[in-house]
Amino acid sequence: MLKQEAQLYQRWVYLNKLIAFQDTEPVKIITGIRRCGKSSLLKLMIKHLLEQGITHEQIIFVNFESMQFSNMSVRELYEYVKARLPQDKKAYLFFDEIQRIEQWQDAINSFRVDFACDIYVTGSNAYLLSGEYATYLAGRSVEIKMLPLSFAEFIEFQGYSIKEKKDITGVIRKKIYDNEGDLADAQELLALYMRFGGMPGLADINLNIDNALVLLDGVYSTVVVRDILERELRKEQRQITDSTLLRRLIMFLADNIGNSTSVTSISNMLVNQKLLENNTKKNKPAVQTLQTYISALLEAYVFYEIKRFDIKGKDYLRTLSKYYIVDIGLRNYLLGFRDVxxxxxxxxxxxxxxxxxxxxxxxxxxxxxxxxxxxxxxxxxxxxxxxxxxxxxxxxxxxxxxxxxxxxxxxxxxxxxxxxxxxxxxxxxxxxxxxxxxxx
The missing domain is CATH 3.40.1350.10 (Trna Endonuclease; Chain: A, domain 1)
Known part of the structure; x- marks a missing residue:
């Protein structure tokens, strides 16, 4: 029995961006951490196209997470799509997690050049947009950066609605209402958001710690294995092979969100705990090892780095960046659901x-x-x-x-x-x- 499609929740901010670029030449690239809703966004776009009169035969959807396509070569991908193109009509091509196909950019560029088509792809790693990709499709693509749910989206996914109402002073404010039209406790909902975060999968479970742990553990495991450890092996770069050390680094960064820090200070802490070896004789100090790990976490959209700007000097400073975690629920999963x-x-x-x-x-x-x-x-x-x-x-x-x-x-x-x-x-x-x- 085939899996039934889960309910599609609207993500209007991102869907409207896709619609704005519909039927234009640029390849639409949707990036973001795994499980943040990229696959659902493609399905929402397909639903929009069908509502606009596009036929099913014009739409080709390939999900590279499926075993059906997992070992496909770039040439096989090209032939697969070519054999299914509609006659005398524009095709709409959707490729989910395309980075799992080596040299994928060759096929995308060929589709763009050879056929009348509109192309949409997703990827869970920033290297999707680097290297050869930049050479093949520079200036011919647009990136849509997707994040987990905002607080407003979280509210709507939980079955509440947001409406504008005038308060007693005449000021228009937004209020939150439940599905029976009663005013909801906004602070209580915000507390839930600050505890469980905004991964879309939360909409399908009861919001309690046990359920959240299962969901967030799946997100963490998938990101670490598929987008960091396996990704390095595919690229034949084996710098990241120690999952224990990687998890320790993730926990350190999660515990220090918003704190000014440097790679050197993080390295010193890990060296003191004997989690890194500072082997300067081989010109491979712990700082270089750690920078490789941090870069992989940034590329997988687990953490975001923010630079410091000297307001008087009007220039960016090279020291003491800050790191923020993409979803606060992931932080609570890693550190324990503590109210601190x-x-x-x-x-x-x-x-x-x-x-x-x-x-x-x-x-x-x-x-x-x-x-x-x-x-x-x-x-x-x-x-x-x-x-x-x-x-x-x-x-x-x-x-x-x-x-x-x-x-x-x-x-x-x-x-x-x-x-x-x-x-x-x-x-x-x-x-x-x-x-x-x-x-x-």
């Missing part, structure tokens, strides 16, 4: 929400102060501080101080989970975390 370090958890969530909203993000440095984020897009530049609470006077002053040092006229805000007074002060606006996460 809420400030850094909120910071992690805000960072990825800024990415979802289309900002380029850096850490700000001004004199001896640090600003959590500088967020820039084509239209806006925002200086942002993030904190758990703004109710303590000492905390308020600590968060205001770095922003006061910035003398330009760009927007400055403080995002806080708990805040009694949201009045603007010294041109600095205070925003509740929930309002920020639910904003368009």
């Amino acid at each position: 370090d809420t400030g850094h958890i909120i910071e992690n969530i805000v960072y990825f929400e800024l990415l979802r909203k289309g900002y380029d993000v850096a850490i700000g440095k001004i004199d001896n102060k640090e600003i959590d984020f500088i967020a820039v897009n084509a239209e806006r530049k925002i200086y942002i501080q993030v904190t758990e609470s703004m109710n303590d006077p000492a905390t308020r002053e600590r968060e205001f101080a770095p922003l006061r040092k910035v003398k330009d006229n760009y927007e400055k805000i403080i995002i806080a989970n708990e805040v009694l007074n949201t009045a603007t002060q010294d041109g600095i606006r205070i925003v509740k975390l929930i309002d920020f996460l639910l904003a368009e």
Whole structure:
């Protein structure tokens, strides 16, 4: 018996991006960590095409996770697609996890050149967009970077709805309602999001620790094995073969999200714990080994690195980056579901929400102060501080101080989970975390 298709939940932010590039020449490349919803996005796009009158015979879908295609060569892929192309109609080609086919870019480039087709591919590793790919398809592709669920998506996946309502002061705010139309507890839902994260598979299970552990263990195991360890073997680069050391590094980075760190400091810690050998005589110091591991984690979209920017010097600094984990549920799975370090958890969530909203993000440095984020897009530049609470006077002053040092006229805000007074002060606006996460 064939597997029944699971329910498709809408991901409008990403689907609308695909639709915007429908029937254009660029190859649509969807990237992101495994299990974040890339396969479902392809199916949503296919559903959209069928609703627009495209026929089933015009659509060719190949999932390279299936045993049917697992050992296919690039030549066999080309012949497989060629034999199924519709006559006198445009074809729509969908390739899921295409990086599992060696020299895949040869086939994609040939499809683009030889046939009237619209091409969509997904991949779970950043090297998909490097090397020979850049040579073959430079300027002829568009990348759509997919992340796990935002808080707003998490709410909708759990069966709630978001509606705009005026409060007693006449200000329009977004409120959350359950499927019976009753007002939901937004803070309670946010607490669930901060605990379990935003992997789409959570929508299909009851939200408890046991179920979440099973789901998140599957995500972790798949990423580590298929996108890091096996990936290195396929490329004949055996630098990453110690899964225990890799897990120790992952746990260190997960435990230190939002902390300024360097590869050297991480290396020293692991060397002290005898998890790395500092063999400088062979010109292979622990720092180089560790950089290989970290690069693999970044390529697999498990962690994201953020650089520091000197606001006065107007240049990026080479030291002390920060790392954020792609899904806070994965962090809790690795470290245990402990209710500590809420400030850094909120910071992690805000960072990825800024990415979802289309900002380029850096850490700000001004004199001896640090600003959590500088967020820039084509239209806006925002200086942002993030904190758990703004109710303590000492905390308020600590968060205001770095922003006061910035003398330009760009927007400055403080995002806080708990805040009694949201009045603007010294041109600095205070925003509740929930309002920020639910904003368009």
